[in-house]
Amino acid sequence: MSDVRLPVLWLSGPSGVGKSSVGWEVFAQLSEAGVTAAFVDADQISLCYPAPEGSTHLVRAGNLAAMVPHFRREGVRCLVLAGFVDDREEVRTYERLLPDAAFTLRRLRVGRAELEGRFLARGWRPDLVADSLAEADALDRSDYAEVCVDTDGLGVPEAARLIREGWSHGASTPTSTPTSTPTPTPTLTPTPTPTSTLTHRAAGSVPQAEGAPLPVLWFSGATAAGKSTVGYAVFSAIVRSGVRAAYVDVKQISALREAGHRLKAGNLAALWAGYRALGARYLIVSGEADTDDAVRAYAELLPGADVTVCRLHAGPGTLAERVARRGAGGGPALPGDELKGLDQDALRRVAERAAREAEALERAGAGDLRVGTDGRTVAEIATEVQVRGLPRLASTTASGG
Structure with missing residues (x-):
């Protein structure tokens, strides 16, 4: 402390x-x-x-x-x-x-x-x-x-x-960042519930990998490719099957003016530890680490994880439509959406950049699984991902979890 x-x-x-x-x-x-x-x-x-x-x-x-x-x-x-x-x-x-x-x-x-x-x-x-x-x-x-x-x-x-007004946001904060390793918060074990015993490990305490690796499906792709939307749809489908699963949007756990990969990876690993302790059997991630090397660097901090990278691909026209829709307030209502409220010129530049990102990822053959999204509904894309990207899900849900 x-x-x-x-x-x-x-x-x-x-x-x-x-x-x-x-x-x-x-x-x-x-x-x-x-x-x-x-x-x-x-x-x-x-x-x-x-x-x-x-x-x-x-x-x-x-x-x-x-x-x-x-x-x-x-x-x-x-x-x-x-x-x-x-x-x-x-x-x-x-x-x-x-x-x-x-x-x-x-x-x-x-x-x-x-x-x-x-x-x-x-x-x-x-x-x-x-x-x-x-x-x-x-x-x-x-x-x-x-x-x-x-x-x-x-x-x-x-x-x-x-x-x-009236909130002293800096009066009691340190003038320098601690350099020592933070002391873990004590493990808390509440009264067992009818479904499980929740043992939460906090502040840097990562459980050791035990048994078979747990599947982690990481959604990557260009700006406006649909990472959050499709990732959450797949997460919801797993949950509806009765299997305990967790979902993390990397951008939503690293809200800092100039957040780097160190913060994102550290917070993702912290959540992974907590969700594993809760009994999660799947982790769905939508993230910004769009190169295979970057995802592998994150994966090294997730003990007991079997990571599959699913790259969502869309053409320039589709990306432009999605960028415009987000700029008008459509899509998931996520805090800090950088596209919301931008003018037409700014949205056009974002769409052009997204098209370049998608082309570069396509040339590199990034990801373990490439899923095209042009002209398709979220439900259709999510279904394909489940069939191709989560083969273990079928056997798990068939047995009732």
Whole structure:
């Protein structure tokens, strides 16, 4: 543990209130001001399903604890966390596993009409809007957060500036990055659930490989090739079969202004350890390490992993269409999408660069498995990947997992 505590600004609230969007904006404003900050979306560090009952916050807190030493090694002076929490006891789970973090909780709220509008504008699971409204009502009766911030009528930048007021993001942070190896957080073993016993290893503790290697399917490809969309679709299909699987988007675990491969690889290895301890039998990764050598370098940090690289390929026309769609806000709503909101000229340049990337990867014959995506639906692509890239999945699901 460090001698000083890492300031963590934790934004919570009901689904659709804007935790991730505002949290990313706070991170961006701090970075622009010269503060070495990091951002973590809690949803992105607990994508391991089916999960044992009641394990969500334990998994998130343990994974966050495992990632923090890697952020601090990169000189991070504060961290912005976006994620739901319901009560004080859930907050204590994080405080126990991250004793060297100084949490400041801000609960975001808006009126019911605006919350409903924001939720539906996401275009994802509109059938859950009633649940979000009920969640908001319950949170209005809670007292876990120090401050409740009403963002009715505020744009994301304005809400971010309001939330930053009164938060001392650097008062207790170190002036230099620790050079010693961080001390692992103690292993936590909760009461066994009916499905499994969850033993979470945090902060640098990597389990030894045992038995047969576990399959890791790594999606690579040019910008806008569909890595996240197809990767998550394959992950969802595995989960629906009843097999416990995990999903990691490398960009979502390395939100730092100038994140390098060291941070990405370190955090991926930390999550791999936690998900293996949880009993995951598959890991799906969408990542930026698009050369075979880069993926192999990552794979060396994943003990007990059998990595297959699936390269998604699309032609220039398809890439241009996808870039334009993302620029208009389409596709997965991921924090920090660098294409969202760009003007037409900028999007055209991105599409041209993506076409060059795809051509270079094609010439190099990158990946163990090449899957063309032109003129095909996500479901069609995901099905082909499962048949060709995960042969073991068929035998596993046929036996019920």
